Amino acid sequence: MLQNEQEFTRILKERLEGTLAREEIDDIVSDYSEHFRMGKESGRTDEELCKSLGSPEDIARELKALHLVKKAENSKSCRNIFHAVIATLGLGLFNLVFVLVPFLILLVMLFVIFIVGVLFAVFGPIGFVFSLLQLAGQPAFAIWLNPAAGAFFAIGITTMGLLLIIGDYYLARFFYRIGIRYLKWNISVISGTEEI
Amino acid sequence: MNIQFKKGVLEICVLSVLAHKDCYGYELVNEISKRIDISEGTIYPLLHRLKDEGYVTTYLQESAGGAPRKYYRLTESGRKEEHEQKEEWMRFCASVNALLEGKNNAAE
Secondary structure, eight states, X not given: OOOOHHHHHHHHHHHHBTTBOHXXXXXXXXXXXXXXXXXHHTTOOXXXXXXXXXXXXXXXXXXXXXXXXXXXXXXXXXXXXXXXXXXXXXXXXXXXXXXXXXXXXXXXXXXXXXXXXXXXXXXXXXXXXXXXXXXXXXXXXXXXXXXXXXXXXXXXXXXXXXXXXXXHHHHHHHHHHHHHHHHHHHHHHSOSOSOX | OOHHHHHHHHHHHHHHHHHHOOEEHHHHHHHHHXXXXXXXXXXXXXXXXXXXXXXXXXXXXXXXXXXXEEEEEEOHHHHHHHHHHHHHHHHHHHHHHXXXXXXXXXXX
C-alpha cells in the first residue's frame, strides 16, 4: 500500500512516460498534487489520501487507454487501433471477452473477404484469357465447357472480386469507426480495478 | 454495489454537479465521494476525457491565501449532454423501479 504523495506521483509519472506527451503528464500530475494539497489543508494525511485515490497504476492504465484510443481516432492506422485495443485489454480480464474476441472475429472476417476478393480478381482475368484462347482454337487452353459462356462468367468473377476488395475496404473503415466508439464507451464503463 | 455499475454513472454525476456550479477538482471529488463510495482517483481521468470531448473547460482562479486552483466549468455542449443523460437516467430508473415493485407485488 502506498504511503505518500511522492510515491504516488512517481509511479503515475513512470507509467505514463513513453505514451503521453510531457505537457500532458505534467497537467495530470498537477491535478493530483492539487488534490493532495487541498486534502492536507483539510486535515487528511498522505496515507488516507493515497488510499482514497486508489492505485496510480490503475489510473495510469486508464489514462493511457484513453490517450491511445484518441490517437487511433485522429490518425487511422492498423498500428494505432492495435495499440488502442491492447491498452483497453489491460483494463480488466472482462475485456478479453468483450474486446479481444470481437476484435479477432472482425479481423478474420475482413481478412477472409479480402483473400476471396483477391482470388476472384486474379483467377477471373486468367479464366477470361483462357476462354479467348479456347475460342481462337487453342486446345491447350480448353478449360471451359462453353468458352463463350466462360468468358462472361470470368468477367463476372473478376468484377465480383474487385467489388469484394472495395467493399472490404469500406467495411474495415466502418468497423474502425464503430470500434473507436465502442472502446471509448468501454473505457468509461469498465473499471480498471477489480476491487474498490 | 457493483463497481462496474458505479463507474458507468460517474459521468452523469460529475456533469450534474458541474451543472449547478463550477468546481475545482478536490471539491468535485468530495461532492461525489460523500454520496458514492468510489476510488477518488478515477474522477480525474474522467474529467480529462470530458475536457477532450469538449463538455468541460478549465480555468485557474486564485484562492484565498493559497496557490491558484483549477476550476472546471460545463460548456454549452456539456449542458446539453447533462440534460440528455439526466433525462435518460430518470426514465431508466423509473422503468426499473416500476419493474422491481411489480415483481415484489407478485411475490406477495
